[in-house]
Amino acid sequence: MGRSPCCEKAHTNKGAWTKEEDDRLVAYIKAHGEGCWRSLPKAAGLLRCGKSCRLRWINYLRPDLKRGNFTEEEDELIIKLHSLLGNKWSLIAGRLPGRTDNEIKNYWNTHIRRKLLSRGIDPVTHRPINEHTSNITISFEAAAAAANRDREENKGAIFRLEEHNKAAAIGRHHQNHPAGDWGQGKPLKCPDLNLDLCISPPAPCQEEAAMVMMKPVKREAGLCFSCSLGLPKSADCKCSNFLGLRTAMLDFRSLEMK
DNA sequence: AAAGGGTTCAACCGCGTGGGC
């Protein structure tokens, strides 16, 4: 027994949307707002399933969509976020106002993957393609192991810093790789965001960080350009945020929350 | 000009999750 279908497929249209269908959907949502996708098609007089309506609205009809080509700035931000979050397209989209997860996913698969490959970077691991693949550190699954290995390699220095930061109930953003080094022809290293994701019970201010993470970043909301891209702080930077996070210990479970 | 292969992207599909009962 399979899962029951989300709608009565025999009486629904499929494939490309017509102008008339678009108009009906837009008019209905303008009048009644988003939500109740299952009942929306019938109410709006559309022969579509709710899922299809939702997707059409979110990916194409929403008035706040940016559309048009991605900028270099957006490219680099997507790459950095992907190295941090993996294929969490909705989370990545949440950091790019006006862009949808579907759009970013498609753009990644068609443009950025190739761009990274041409730079000699594995788009999955964000490591140089010829580097030994056992050193993957970008996934959440590997984060704890990577943190341990980093501690070993740095003879405890990072660990002490972590302990210090834990005590101060703030996270870490110790970073000393010039952003310009990345992808500029030198031996390529993965963009070392150095977020050192840790699995730990939330400290008091983590909840605040989690709340911040649930909302899309608006760059004008106190983030300088460098911080919004995850680059090292500039001399005149006064931000206490990184990628929309307060510099708190980042609990990856918070990242998953919406 | 036409054929064929490659690319892009809108849309679909199935599963996981969380809330309500």
Next chain:
DNA sequence: TGCCCACGCGGTTGAACCCTT
């Protein structure tokens, strides 16, 4: 506590378009 339902997500598909020969 367990079930059901609706929603949201990520992977996949396929039609339309583009490019090369």
